[in-house]
Amino acid sequence: MTGGFSYVLDEKRSFFENESELINLDRVLSExxxxxxxxxxxxxxxxxxxYQEMKAKEILKGF
Structure with a gap:
């Protein structure tokens, strides 16, 4: 896929350690x-x- 994006919930902080050089990683915290x-x-x-997902409720509390 070219020019797309995805959101990754990296609770264990392991995704960024295994990043591919073909992807740009940015946190959604910056302006x-x-x-x-x-x-x-x-x-x-x-x-x-x-879905009334409990995880979604938990994430939104921190937004």
């Missing part, structure tokens, strides 16, 4: 990533509404 942060929040809220 420049705010559009992605807002999109991610909407995706998590959608998951919460559709």
């Amino acid at each position: 420049t990533m705010d559009p992605h942060r807002q999109n991610l929040k909407l995706l998590i809220k959608g998951t919460l509404q559709e």
Whole structure:
């Protein structure tokens, strides 16, 4: 896939250790990533509404 993006919940902090040189990794915490942060929040809220996932509730508490 070219030009796409994905969001990874890296609770064990192991994903970044195994990064491929073909991917750019950015955290959604910086101001420049705010559009992605807002999109991610909407995706998590959608998951919460559709499935009532406990993990989604936990993540949204920290947003």
